[in-house]
Each structure stands twice: as C-alpha cells, then as structure tokens.
Amino acid sequence: MFALSLIFIFGGLKLGLGSFFRLGTGAFPFISGSILAVLAIFVGLHEWRSKGLSHPPDWISFLAIVAAIAIFASTADRLGLVPAVFMSVIIASFPDRSLSLMGKAILGAIVSAACWVLFIRLLNLPFKAFVGM
Structure with missing residues (x-):
C-alpha cells in the first residue's frame, strides 16, 4: 500500500501541483497518495506492534x-x-x-x-x- 502511494505522489509531482488557489493536474494524485501513505504507515505500525498478521491475506x-x-x-x-x-x-x-x-x-x-x-x-x-x- 505504501509503495502504491509513492507511485501516486511522484506521479502527481511530475504533473505539477499548481498553486493553492489554482490546483494543477498533479494535485489530486499527490494529495490522495499522501493520504494513502499516512494510512499505510498507521496500518504498518499497528501490524508491527501486534507481532505479525492477525489473519492471512485473502x-x-x-x-x-x-x-x-x-x-x-x-x-x-x-x-x-x-x-x-x-x-x-x-x-x-x-x-x-x-x-x-x-x-x-x-x-x-x-x-x-x-x-x-x-x-x-x-x-x-x-x-x-x-x-x-
């Protein structure tokens, strides 16, 4: 999930973010990728603290x-x-x-x-x- 977020973040940076009042084409991928990265970090920390996966992947x-x-x-x-x-x-x-x-x-x-x-x-x-x- 974190690797996917990095793809969105760097892809958004390549497209250009624009300004605060006039967002560019890369703003949405950058923002959604950043949110996904933060969520991936939280999920990863939770799994790391619980000493492994609680259930196998489906x-x-x-x-x-x-x-x-x-x-x-x-x-x-x-x-x-x-x-x-x-x-x-x-x-x-x-x-x-x-x-x-x-x-x-x-x-x-x-x-x-x-x-x-x-x-x-x-x-x-x-x-x-x-x-x-």
Whole structure:
C-alpha cells in the first residue's frame, strides 16, 4: 500500500501541483497518495506492534477486486457506464459467499443506477450510460 502511494505522489509531482488557489493536474494524485501513505504507515505500525498478521491475506478477494477494476477499465468505453459498473460489482462480489447470485445482481443494479444518477444526471459527466444510446 505504501509503495502504491509513492507511485501516486511522484506521479502527481511530475504533473505539477499548481498553486493553492489554482490546483494543477498533479494535485489530486499527490494529495490522495499522501493520504494513502499516512494510512499505510498507521496500518504498518499497528501490524508491527501486534507481532505479525492477525489473519492471512485473502488472495481470492484481492484478485476479484483487481479483475473488477480491469473489467471496468476495459468495458466502460465499449459498453457504457451502467454495464461496466454492473459487471464490476458482480466480479468484485464473487468471493462473498453470504450473497446469492440474485443478491449480487440486485446489488449490481443498485450500484449501477446510483452511478448513473450521480455521474451522468447530477454531475453531467460525459459518460454514456449505454453505448449506442
């Protein structure tokens, strides 16, 4: 997590931070990377004090999240925001055994609808809900 934060921090510095009143393109990656670095340090100190990991890493969940991000990035332009979010939610919720397939589909529909309302209707971002519409 700390290494990822350094990538964001140095990437933000390369883009330029701008001034306090007129932020540059690198300000957001720099600020979010700095917050992530502080959180990583706190988590690392907590784990170090507790003498090791409290539980082993859940690699299936990690891979599901990485796959969901990759699916979203590769399908948002081709299919539109709503299908990309829906597929990402289904894939990210795959390791959760407490939700049935119908529950995952309902969750995907709710999150997709919320993204449509927030990003397309309220913020007027230039996303297409569905490609071809």
